Amino acid sequence: MxxxxxxxxxxxxxxxxxxxxxxxxxxQTALLLGPDDDPSSINPSNTDVAVDxxxxxxxxxxxxxxxxxxxxxxxxxxxxxxxxxxxxxQALDGHPGLSVFIAPNFAISAVLADRFAAMAAxxxxxxxxxxxxxxxxxxxPSGTALGxxxxxxxxxxxxxxxxxxxxxxxxxxxxxxxxxxxxxHAVRLRGxxxxxxxxxxxxxxxxxxxxxxxxxxxxxxxxxxxxxxAGSIPGLTVGLDHYLF
Amino acid sequence: MxxxxxxxxxxxxxxxxxxxxxxxxxxQTALLLGPDDDPSSINPSNTDVAVDxxxxxxxxxxxxxxxxxxxxxxxxxxxxxxxxxxxxxQALDGHPGLSVFIAPNFAISAVLADRFAAMAAxxxxxxxxxxxxxxxxxxxPSGTALGxxxxxxxxxxxxxxxxxxxxxxxxxxxxxxxxxxxxxHAVRLRGxxxxxxxxxxxxxxxxxxxxxxxxxxxxxxxxxxxxxxAGSIPGLTVGLDHYLF
Amino acid sequence: MxxxxxxxxxxxxxxxxxxxxxxxxxxQTALLLGPDDDPSSINPSNTDVAVDxxxxxxxxxxxxxxxxxxxxxxxxxxxxxxxxxxxxxQALDGHPGLSVFIAPNFAISAVLADRFAAMAAxxxxxxxxxxxxxxxxxxxPSGTALGxxxxxxxxxxxxxxxxxxxxxxxxxxxxxxxxxxxxxHAVRLRGxxxxxxxxxxxxxxxxxxxxxxxxxxxxxxxxxxxxxxAGSIPGLTVGLDHYLF
Amino acid sequence: MxxxxxxxxxxxxxxxxxxxxxxxxxxQTALLLGPDDDPSSINPSNTDVAVDxxxxxxxxxxxxxxxxxxxxxxxxxxxxxxxxxxxxxQALDGHPGLSVFIAPNFAISAVLADRFAAMAAxxxxxxxxxxxxxxxxxxxPSGTALGxxxxxxxxxxxxxxxxxxxxxxxxxxxxxxxxxxxxxHAVRLRGxxxxxxxxxxxxxxxxxxxxxxxxxxxxxxxxxxxxxxAGSIPGLTVGLDHYLF
Numbered sequence: 001m002x003x004x005x006x007x008x009x010x011x012x013x014x015x016x017x018x019x020x021x022x023x024x025x026x027x028q029t030a031l032l033l034g035p036d037d038d039p040s041s042i043n044p045s046n047t048d049v050a051v052d053x054x055x056x057x058x059x060x061x062x063x064x065x066x067x068x069x070x071x072x073x074x075x076x077x078x079x080x081x082x083x084x085x086x087x088x089x090q091a092l093d094g095h096p097g098l099s100v101f102i103a104p105n106f107a108i109s110a111v112l113a114d115r116f117a118a119m120a121a122x123x124x125x126x127x128x129x130x131x132x133x134x135x136x137x138x139x140x141p142s143g144t145a146l147g148x149x150x151x152x153x154x155x156x157x158x159x160x161x162x163x164x165x166x167x168x169x170x171x172x173x174x175x176x177x178x179x180x181x182x183x184x185h186a187v188r189l190r191g192x193x194x195x196x197x198x199x200x201x202x203x204x205x206x207x208x209x210x211x212x213x214x215x216x217x218x219x220x221x222x223x224x225x226x227x228x229x230a231g232s233i234p235g236l237t238v239g240l241d242h243y244l245f
Numbered sequence: 246m247x248x249x250x251x252x253x254x255x256x257x258x259x260x261x262x263x264x265x266x267x268x269x270x271x272x273q274t275a276l277l278l279g280p281d282d283d284p285s286s287i288n289p290s291n292t293d294v295a296v297d298x299x300x301x302x303x304x305x306x307x308x309x310x311x312x313x314x315x316x317x318x319x320x321x322x323x324x325x326x327x328x329x330x331x332x333x334x335q336a337l338d339g340h341p342g343l344s345v346f347i348a349p350n351f352a353i354s355a356v357l358a359d360r361f362a363a364m365a366a367x368x369x370x371x372x373x374x375x376x377x378x379x380x381x382x383x384x385x386p387s388g389t390a391l392g393x394x395x396x397x398x399x400x401x402x403x404x405x406x407x408x409x410x411x412x413x414x415x416x417x418x419x420x421x422x423x424x425x426x427x428x429x430h431a432v433r434l435r436g437x438x439x440x441x442x443x444x445x446x447x448x449x450x451x452x453x454x455x456x457x458x459x460x461x462x463x464x465x466x467x468x469x470x471x472x473x474x475a476g477s478i479p480g481l482t483v484g485l486d487h488y489l490f
Numbered sequence: 491m492x493x494x495x496x497x498x499x500x501x502x503x504x505x506x507x508x509x510x511x512x513x514x515x516x517x518q519t520a521l522l523l524g525p526d527d528d529p530s531s532i533n534p535s536n537t538d539v540a541v542d543x544x545x546x547x548x549x550x551x552x553x554x555x556x557x558x559x560x561x562x563x564x565x566x567x568x569x570x571x572x573x574x575x576x577x578x579x580q581a582l583d584g585h586p587g588l589s590v591f592i593a594p595n596f597a598i599s600a601v602l603a604d605r606f607a608a609m610a611a612x613x614x615x616x617x618x619x620x621x622x623x624x625x626x627x628x629x630x631p632s633g634t635a636l637g638x639x640x641x642x643x644x645x646x647x648x649x650x651x652x653x654x655x656x657x658x659x660x661x662x663x664x665x666x667x668x669x670x671x672x673x674x675h676a677v678r679l680r681g682x683x684x685x686x687x688x689x690x691x692x693x694x695x696x697x698x699x700x701x702x703x704x705x706x707x708x709x710x711x712x713x714x715x716x717x718x719x720a721g722s723i724p725g726l727t728v729g730l731d732h733y734l735f
Numbered sequence: 736m737x738x739x740x741x742x743x744x745x746x747x748x749x750x751x752x753x754x755x756x757x758x759x760x761x762x763q764t765a766l767l768l769g770p771d772d773d774p775s776s777i778n779p780s781n782t783d784v785a786v787d788x789x790x791x792x793x794x795x796x797x798x799x800x801x802x803x804x805x806x807x808x809x810x811x812x813x814x815x816x817x818x819x820x821x822x823x824x825q826a827l828d829g830h831p832g833l834s835v836f837i838a839p840n841f842a843i844s845a846v847l848a849d850r851f852a853a854m855a856a857x858x859x860x861x862x863x864x865x866x867x868x869x870x871x872x873x874x875x876p877s878g879t880a881l882g883x884x885x886x887x888x889x890x891x892x893x894x895x896x897x898x899x900x901x902x903x904x905x906x907x908x909x910x911x912x913x914x915x916x917x918x919x920h921a922v923r924l925r926g927x928x929x930x931x932x933x934x935x936x937x938x939x940x941x942x943x944x945x946x947x948x949x950x951x952x953x954x955x956x957x958x959x960x961x962x963x964x965a966g967s968i969p970g971l972t973v974g975l976d977h978y979l980f
Contacts, residue, residue: 108858109935109942116851116944123843123956123979125435126380132444135371135410141419165380166433174386174431177419185430186419188411189446190370191704199377200844201434204953207844208945209851214681214704218939221858244858353613354690354697361606361699368598368711368734436949445599449708452599454606455698459926459949463694466613489613615925616870622934625861625900631909655870656923664876664921667909675920676909678901679936680860689867691924 005031005047008054020220039065049230072230106222109211111240117198118151122159124200132187132195140186153180250276250292253299265465284310294475317475351467354456356485362443363396367404369445377432377440385431398425495521495537498544510710529555539720562720563590596712599701601730607688611645614690622677622685630676643670740766740782743789755955774800784965807965841957846975848946852933853886857894859935867922867930875921888915
């Protein structure tokens with residue numbers, strides 16, 4: 001039984017985490033902390049792993065406190081800069097075996113799609129990225145799609161590939177945003193949540209990789225996976241792909 | 246047995262038509278004409294319907310000749326203007342029962358997708374069009390996609406619908422070209438031929454209509470359908486949808 | 491302002507209806523009734539349309555009461571037999587202008603997909619149906635998929651079409667259930683809700699029509715549409731397609 | 736410049752290979768052999784790599800001859816048994832540095848899809864396979880789909896996963912063929928060629944991997960890749976995935 005405490009337990013993601021812990025047969029809920037609770041109440045006598053879905057303001061202090069307490073962290077909160085990550089690394093120095101895990105995206109399907117796209121890119125003449133989201137999203141294209149496009153571009157560069165074929169004579173916004181040579185399209189549609197499709201083509205063949213996240217609960221398998229792997233890679237780890245392969 | 250003559254029988258499309266006629270059990274091939282052959286050799290004693298896949302230069306003269314001969318025309322050749330269509334209409338005046346049929350697109354799947362998109366548009370908050378083609382295509386977006394977007398916009402206007410929801414704060418080419426309020430995206434991918442996807446969304450639901458044309462032969466069922474319906478709508482008819490519903 | 495009362499307002503679907511009414515700018519919530527409330531409290535002085543998401547046990551009595559009161563009904567409750575429908579028809583006889591509307595499926599996308607499949611069927615050599623649902627569904631294939639397959643088969647019959655091409659030599663369950671000559675496949679996948687894909691093919695071309703229902707709220711646009719159209723078709727009407735075309 | 740000879744140069748696949756060699760800027764065509772030509776005319780003075788698309792009858796003799804001549808082989812011909820493979824291995828013993836490469840499937844997209852499915856399988860509760868082919872195919876499901884299903888099942892076994900969730904009460908052919916616990920569905924549709932879709936699901940998320948082979952030319956990138964890698968893995972290698980990762 002892994003004893004798991006949750007920081008930000010009353011928030012939108014925290015609530016999902018608490019629910020997921022109840023359903024996980026190899027875990028039990030330890031402490032549930034709200035914004036006014038003291039993170040130093042979490043320690044090895046009551047907790048193996050702490051999950052943090054708080055706020056950019058609180059997360060660094062929480063993380064340093066938990067390192068001091070000797071408890072593994074799994075963090076979905078954003079707001080990390082190089083400086084903040086360095087502070088975490090330094091704090092971890094005196095704690096061999098302890099792990100801090102941060103994921104920008106806990107959706108396993110999205111992380112896998114991104115990785116597969118990068119692995120496949122060198123074998124296809126053409127590749128484009130289509131992301132589809134609900135129409136309340138304020139930015140376009142999504143950060144995930146930008147990341148996927150860059151990964152594809154990098155894989156092509158390493159393989160010594162030139163630009164993709166494209167005979168379009170008149171530049172047109174219908175061809176999307178060009179990120180590092182990779183065209184990225186953003187669809188906004190009521191009823192969707194967060195989706196990404198990577199399309200790759202060669203003469204006579206196509207490979208399509210699609211990740212759909214229908215709702216917030218889609219992040220929970222990734223969170224539980226990170227909880228289970230806590231400690232398996234000591235030190236600071238950023239990105240769920242490190243636990244997937 | 247419908248006796249069918251082909252003008253432009255040696256061209257890319259003409260060759261497919263000749264092949265399709267051989268496989269059609271209710272048709273037989275009559276005359277096959279190349280660019281130097283005289284269209285007036287086609288007449289009711291040898292031909293019921295003439296199929297024209299020639300060139301914009303030749304098609305008007307061919308059509309007027311065939312009207313004079315009293316033979317139905319099925320035409321896939323482009324280059325029609327309002328003036329040319331008017332000439333055809335005038336010529337048909339003295340020939341009740343005779344039909345001239347012109348189709349910009351003979352792919353049944355594409356024509357149906359376009360029609361279904363127009364029928365469904367009024368029932369969805371959001372709608373976008375994604376067209377996908379081979380990378381040798383010189384224009385973007387495709388004429389078909391522009392037509393579909395306009396049809397969706399027109400259906401929304403008639404239903405008194407306002408603009409679609411879109412919270413994107415910074416205009417970005419990833420959102421595609423906006424045609425009459427409908428976002429159109431164009432993907433270019435080696436290995437594809439001609440494809441169109443219409444995406445429509447409401448809270449919690451999505452309707453997707455996709456037409457794939459993998460190769461030139463995909464136009465043949467539409468050509469054969471037009472041949473079979475020749476004469477059923479006397480006069481000039483433009484667009485395969487008139488024969489589909 | 492359409493005044494709408496809800497029977498079964500505390501149930502899963504009723505709760506969604508109450509929420510949807512709040513968001514609809516042309517409607518206002520009138521009475522909300524639970525299982526112990528008296529339906530005869532609903533009358534023209536407080537209600538234009540009553541929405542019923544109760545139980546097969548209660549719905550007939552509710553409907554007859556509302557007819558007596560002179561209030562339009564929009565009903566999503568199941569359990570209707572030919573006998574029950576006849577009782578409703580008889581009761582409506584004395585109430586010209588009054589409408590009772592029953593829908594087995596309020597998802598507009600599913601109803602449109604079904605209709606489009608039937609319209610397109612005669613133009614394609616091949617057609618198969620793939621339905622995809624969450625793995626807690628106890629029946630396979632879904633009733634909706636069976637209905638779509640029958641509609642396709644009926645359209646082919648009317649067009650005088652023979653069986654679809656299929657060279658499979660050894661019958662195999664991978665080819666799905668054959669409904670009236672149409673192959674139906676059922677996928678069960680954690681994370682999905684209710685989805686249907688109709689695939690149609692001709693030489694070189696394919697038409698795909700897909701309806702996705704991601705969650706219960708997807709039925710609300712259909713419910714609101716039926717409320718708005720209440721009275722437009724007097725008498726008993728079964729099926730949302732009657733309001734869509 | 737890689738000098739490439741083709742055995743079976745007049746066959747359907749051989750013709751495609753010859754065409755692909757002409758387009759490949761780093762290769763030049765050496766000898767083109769028909770069924771009556773002597774494979775021993777191929778030797779290091781004229782050929783670096785020989786591509787064999789002949790027949791099960793001829794391929795073993797060809798391969799042993801080419802090993803004797805000291806020329807690398809890339810083989811798409813079928814009909815290999817354990818015994819035949821052992822003969823090739825033995826013959827290779829005396830030729831360090833020489834390679835014989837055999838691929839059951841040269842479509843890069845299909846090989847990648849298979850590999851990605853196996854890599855992803857352990858992270859999803861549910862997984863099913865849908866293969867789609869032209870209706871002239873005599874077997875169902877396809878060998879490729881069976882292979883993918885087995886790879887998914889094996890990955891789940893290694894990860895200690897139990898059976899997938901499925902509440903279906905009445906066994907029904909719509910649920911497909913169950914291969915090692917993985918449901919496999921086969922669609923047959925005029926206009927398609929060879930396609931496979933792997934669907935994986937977790938609460939709230941889905942991963943879809945799809946490989947489309949539209950025509951024979953889709954195998955050429957895989958053939959050229961194998962030609963370029965010839966010699967990079969000495970000895971006998973079976974399966975394109977060995978060259979992809």
